[in-house]
Amino acid sequence: MFKITLLPGDGIGPEVTAGAVRVLQAVQKCTGVEITMQEALFGGCAYDKTGTPLPEETLRLCLEGDAVLLGAVGGPRWDNLPVHLRPERGALLPLRKELGVFANLRPSLIFPSLADASTLKREVVDGLDLMVVRELTGGIYFGKKQREDLPEGGYRVVETLEYTTGEIERVARVAFELARKRRCKLTSVDKANVLESSRLWREVVSGLAAEYPDVELNHMLVDNCAMQLVRNPKQFDVLLTENMFGDILSDQASQLTGSIGMLPSASLGGKVGLFEPIHGSAPDIAGKDIANPIASILSVAMMLRYSFNLEEEAALVERAVSAVLEEGYRTTDIMQPGMRRVSTGEMAELIAGKIQ
Numbered sequence: 001m002f003k004i005t006l007l008p009g010d011g012i013g014p015e016v017t018a019g020a021v022r023v024l025q026a027v028q029k030c031t032g033v034e035i036t037m038q039e040a041l042f043g044g045c046a047y048d049k050t051g052t053p054l055p056e057e058t059l060r061l062c063l064e065g066d067a068v069l070l071g072a073v074g075g076p077r078w079d080n081l082p083v084h085l086r087p088e089r090g091a092l093l094p095l096r097k098e099l100g101v102f103a104n105l106r107p108s109l110i111f112p113s114l115a116d117a118s119t120l121k122r123e124v125v126d127g128l129d130l131m132v133v134r135e136l137t138g139g140i141y142f143g144k145k146q147r148e149d150l151p152e153g154g155y156r157v158v159e160t161l162e163y164t165t166g167e168i169e170r171v172a173r174v175a176f177e178l179a180r181k182r183r184c185k186l187t188s189v190d191k192a193n194v195l196e197s198s199r200l201w202r203e204v205v206s207g208l209a210a211e212y213p214d215v216e217l218n219h220m221l222v223d224n225c226a227m228q229l230v231r232n233p234k235q236f237d238v239l240l241t242e243n244m245f246g247d248i249l250s251d252q253a254s255q256l257t258g259s260i261g262m263l264p265s266a267s268l269g270g271k272v273g274l275f276e277p278i279h280g281s282a283p284d285i286a287g288k289d290i291a292n293p294i295a296s297i298l299s300v301a302m303m304l305r306y307s308f309n310l311e312e313e314a315a316l317v318e319r320a321v322s323a324v325l326e327e328g329y330r331t332t333d334i335m336q337p338g339m340r341r342v343s344t345g346e347m348a349e350l351i352a353g354k355i356q
């Protein structure tokens with residue numbers, strides 16, 4: 001029996017999570033895997049109801065379960081709150097830290113029927129399959145932050161970027177191991193020409209290379225990497241990055257697959273895995289039933305694979321997504337001429353219908 005904590009959150013979070021739950025129910029029915037789900041308040045909606053974006057009860061439920069499925073949090077409604085009450089700083093980052101999920105896997109994989117939906121030419125993206133491994137619980141996101149008044153008016157802010165050898169080593173090992181199971185190529189991304197943290201990053205990653213002689217390691221500066229991602233993304237297999245570089249590069253990589261609504265993620269390393277689409281609460285389309293639920297549905301596949309070790313069930317979900325796309329169904333963000341436009345709910349229903 002697997003216990004999943006659902007945190008639908010804000011904006012399109014509840015819409016895409018409902019789609020993912022629908023698919024999980026289909027998996028349960030078809031394969032007999034026993035799953036229980038319990039929902040908890042998280043993010044802006046939790047603040048509205050309880051005065052805090054991360055209620056203690058929510059954290060307790062997450063820590064007690066086997067995996068967490070998160071929608072998205074945040075939106076303009078909560079942007080002017082004091083920082084510790086904002087959904088991103090007051091709920092999402094503390095949850096990641098509390099769960100200890102230091103390795104964030106963000107696969108950028110193109111479904112053959114979407115090769116023409118990419119911003120890039122078909123031949124540049126056709127067959128694309130890369131994995132960003134993003135460090136998730138360190139770096140500038142979690143460093144000391146400070147704001148001081150200046151005598152002449154205005155402010156001075158300080159924001160620190162810290163990494164220890166151990167923090168770099170543990171996420172690098174995850175990336176090496178993954179590369180080993182894939183095409184044995186690892187690109188470590190940094191800014192070692194400027195940042196001290198990146199110099200250490202490069203040293204530590206290079207130091208591990210001897211333990212993984214079968215993996216071809218190269219280092220790339222982050223600005224060049226951003227350029228290479230749109231020039232020739234198929235040169236990459238696994239990309240290893242620190243926290244903020246990985247945030248930015250993974251949004252960029254998502255567009256290669258057609259839409260940010262296609263990109264799932266798995267955050268691992270602690271006792272309980274955290275699974276979420278990489279996109280946010282998309283306030284511009286929230287409540288319209290037009291968001292793409294596939295990133296959330298593919299996050300369920302990652303949960304089945306990485307937290308529950310159910311590879312066949314994970315592949316079943318991925319095949320269902322592929323089949324529905326092959327049949328020409330599209331949400332608005334991946335709409336192409338001649339295809340059939342469907343809503344969030346319809347897309348989830350179609351995918352669930354393929355699971356049998």
Ligand SMILES: NC(=O)c1ccc[n+]([C@@H]2O[C@H](COP(=O)([O-])OP(=O)(O)OC[C@H]3O[C@@H](n4cnc5c(N)ncnc54)[C@H](O)[C@@H]3O)[C@@H](O)[C@H]2O)c1
Pocket residue numbers: 012016071072073074075076088092259260261262276277278279280281282283284285290291292293295333
């Ligand atoms: N994990 C999270 O909870 C998370 C992640 C990113 C951003 N956020 C928060 O979400 C809020 C909005 O951020 P943003 O607008 O910069 O980024 P966003 O990812 O929410 O949206 C960016 C663009 O992509 C589109 N988009 C996103 N997901 C989509 C989907 N599933 N289907 C179709 N289109 C989709 C949106 O409509 C928008 O045009 C902010 O408060 C931000 O902090 C939360």
Ligand SMILES: CC(C)[C@H](C(=O)O)[C@@H](O)C(=O)O
Pocket residue numbers: 088092093247278280
């Ligand atoms: C909302 C924000 C804190 C978050 C991040 O930067 O990690 C988001 O952009 C993501 O990619 O999950």
Ligand SMILES: [Mg+2]
Pocket residue numbers: 247248251278
């Ligand atoms: Mg992001």
